[in-house]
Amino acid sequence: MAPVRVAVLGHTxxxxxxxxxxMRLLEALDPRWQVTVILFSPGELESQLRQRGIAVRVLPLAQRTASRGRAQLKDPRTLLLSGRDSWGFVGRLAQLLRAEQAELVVANTLKAxxxxxxxxxxxxxPWVWHLHDRISADYLPAAAVPALRLLARTAHGVVANSHATARLVRLPAERVAVAYPGLPEESFAAAHQAPPTPVFGMLxxxxxxxxxREFLQAAFTVAAADxxxxFHIVGQALFNDxxxxxxxxxxxxxxxxxxxVRxxxxxARPEADLDRFSALVHASPVPEPFGQVIAEAMARGVPVIATAAGGAAEILTEAxxxxxxxxxxxxxxxxxxxxVAPGDPRGLASAMRWVIDNPGDAESAAQRASASARRRFGAASAAAVCGEVWSQALAAASPRRRRGDAG
Structure with missing residues (x-):
């Protein structure tokens, strides 16, 4: 059987x-899927995909539109300029999809x-939406929320990165599959060796x-007592940050x-940074769609402190x-x-102090978390769910496409 040609779209x-x-999903996919990634701007992701042997095409979208953050969607001037840029881009993208003989389109971001x-x-x-964002007014401008929920209804399939994300699409449960972002085998460690002195980190x-900011405020309290x-902050500012x-x-x-504070x-090797932590701190003051770094820390056997909102709470409770x-x-x-509660430096500080005072209990919880991560967050599981949704989208669209071609 010939492989199915899939175009995966990403705006950044x-x-x-x-x-x-x-990237982890594409490496774990069944060979029946022949994927080309179409990016709307050049950059590091393009290089990383090519290094993995994944086909990439770059179709540039105007920078003033491609670089806009989700918070800027409520600015009428931004919407006007973006509309002008997007009108011509959609036509060029459709031409490229036809040239690539794409049989299925998969969108990996909101703009895509x-x-x-x-x-x-x-x-x-047909098109499928891999949803990594919360369709909610606490994450997006309120005016965009109903429009994006309506957009989800036009998709031939939706794959959400957590049950928390899936609930916010407001579609019947059978219309939304949940595939936790998968971890490759090398993400898992046999055992975590806690550093000799406490090191709390964000990644x-x-x-x-x-x-x-909340992490630093909590660090001030912990530093005064110990x-x-x-405290390590690993990462860089992107977009408008x-x-x-x-x-x-x-x-x-x-x-x-x-x-x-470092x-x-x-x-380049985030797993090595995680291994240096006494505990990972996930301090997001707003609900996160998933919380991938939490799963990564769990896989390494690193104790985790996180805010109880969105996907983060789901990860640490299995609920x-x-x-x-x-x-x-x-x-x-x-x-x-x-x-801890979102936006609560006092709670973060208390949780960090508990790790210092109870290292054995923290490591025991981390070992249970590692076993949980292996059960729930393998890349093969995510690939199986996505492959099933893609297959269903193709099957559902085929009769309509045949009728359209006959006309």
Whole structure:
């Protein structure tokens, strides 16, 4: 049987969580899928995909549109300029899809879904949305939420990265599959060796939505009680977050933490950074769609402290239903880790102190979490779910395509 030609669309070539999840998925896919990734801008992701032997095409979208963050969707001027840029881009994208003889279009980001759905319709292809974003007013401008939920109804399949993400699409359960972003085998470690002195770390993009500010505020409290504790922030600012990164450096000086906090920048080997932590801190003050770094820390056997919202709570409780957040300053300890309220430095500090005071219990929870991660977050499992959704989308669209071709 000839492989199915699939065009996977992404609007950015920066390597954020959705892009890392995509690379891992493509490496684990069944050979029946012949994938070409179409990026709307050049960058690091293009190089990483090519290194993995994955076909890539770059179809540039105007920079002023490609670089807009989701918060800017409410600016009428932005919408007007983006509309002008997008109108011509959709036509070029449809032409490329036809040239690539794509049989299925898969959108991996919000912008890719908006533009790709229109181009797929012109190219007479079914399309599937791999949803890595919360379709909610706490994550997107309120005006965009109903439009994106309506867009999801036009997809031939939706794959959400958590049950928390899936609930917000407001589609019947049978219309949305959940595939946790998969981890390759090398992500898993046999055992974690805690460092001799406490090291608490954050790993990921520097952004106000990730909670580095709250982490520093908690670090101030922990540092006052334990002079040996150190704090690492691993990652860099992307998109429009460079001013926030500068504010973090200023805050570090104001809190007199300059000798205790290490800004490590981008890491080529994040697993090595995780192994240096006494615990990973996931401090997002807003609900996250998933929380990929939590799964990565669990796989390494590293204790985890996270905020009880969105996918993060789901990961540390193995419960698909929402978990009530602890009160400010309180900590919810699960068999797999610790949860605190979003935007709560006091709770983060209390959870960090518990790791210092109870290293044996923290490591026991981390070992249970590692076993849980192996059960739930393997790349092969994610590939199987996505492959099934892709197959169903092709099967559902085939009769309509035949009728259209006959006309």
């Amino acid at each position: 070539a920066e390597t954020g969580g959705a892009e890392i999840a995509l 879904a908006v533009l790709g759905s229109l181009a797929a319709r012109r190219a007479r292809c 990921g993009r520097i952004s106000s939505t990730k909670g580095q 002079p040996s504790a150190a 460079h001013e926030y990164a500068k504010q973090l450096e200023d805050l570090t000086s104001q809190l007199d933490l300059a000798g205790r 800004f490590a920048g981008w890491s 698909p239903d929402p978990v009530p957040a602890p009160s400010p300053g309180e900590v919810l300890r699960t068999p797999l880790g610790q949860l």
